[in-house]
Amino acid sequence: EVKLVESGGDLVQPGGSLRLSCAVSGFTFRSYTFHWVRQAPGKGLEYVSTISTNGGATYYADSVKGRFTISRDNSKNTLYLQMGSLRAEDTAVYYCARDLNWGFFYSWGQGALVTVSS
Amino acid sequence: EIVLTQSPATLSLSPGERATLSCRASQSINTFLAWYQQKPGQAPRLLIYDASNRAAGIPARFSGSGSGTDFTLTISSLEPEDFALYYCQQRSNWPPITFGQGTRLDIK
Numbered sequence: 001e002v003k004l005v006e007s008g009g010d011l012v013q014p015g016g017s018l019r020l021s022c023a024v025s026g027f028t029f030r031s032y033t034f035h036w037v038r039q040a041p042g043k044g045l046e047y048v049s050t051i052s053t054n055g056g057a058t059y060y061a062d063s064v065k066g067r068f069t070i071s072r073d074n075s076k077n078t079l080y081l082q083m084g085s086l087r088a089e090d091t092a093v094y095y096c097a098r099d100l101n102w103g104f105f106y107s108w109g110q111g112a113l114v115t116v117s118s
Numbered sequence: 119e120i121v122l123t124q125s126p127a128t129l130s131l132s133p134g135e136r137a138t139l140s141c142r143a144s145q146s147i148n149t150f151l152a153w154y155q156q157k158p159g160q161a162p163r164l165l166i167y168d169a170s171n172r173a174a175g176i177p178a179r180f181s182g183s184g185s186g187t188d189f190t191l192t193i194s195s196l197e198p199e200d201f202a203l204y205y206c207q208q209r210s211n212w213p214p215i216t217f218g219q220g221t222r223l224d225i226k
């Protein structure tokens with residue numbers, strides 16, 4: 001069974017940092033590109049970041065570039081999103097997703113809620 | 119950045135009816151378009167990719183069509199579980215990958 005399980009969501013103060021993890025099972029983690037997508041409360045879906053199979057290529061939305069870092073550990077079947085200089089507008093449910101055809105989101109985790117507030 | 123505009127914002131139909139949802143791109147995206155379904159409190163689910171290919175496990179009542187700038191998701195005969203939010207998404211010329219604002223499919 002394909003499973004993606006996010007963890008690390010929390011309440012954090014503006015300017016703070018947080019690391020999300022996405023543990024993957026049920027398929028060969030190292031063979032796939034992965035993404036992070038977020039959804040602010042009551043809003044639509046927003047692309048955040050992408051990492052290639054070996055981590056050699058990473059991409060970011062302009063809204064998070066320079067503040068967020070995507071990474072992966074193929075030995076642990078885990079994807080990460082290091083978030084820094086957090087703002088109120090970063091408040092959202094963050095989903096990890098497995099790639100399909102270089103840019104579609106084939107399977108998704110259940111999401112991790114990040115709340116940025118003082 | 120490619121902007122996707124979905125219409126209508128809300129569609130109210132009854133079970134058994136046919137639903138037609140539209141997505142228009144601000145420039146040509148070939149067939150690099152996907153459709154997702156999202157129910158309250160759940161993650162999105164991939165329905166259609168590359169404009170017309172059904173994802174694994176998706177019922178045949180869901181179909182996608184279009185190319186260039188105009189795309190359609192059709193649900194041939196609505197089941198009670200189909201009432202949800204639907205998003206289109208493009209993967210042409212990214213980053214950024216972009217989504218439409220969504221169409222809410224309500225029970226009439």
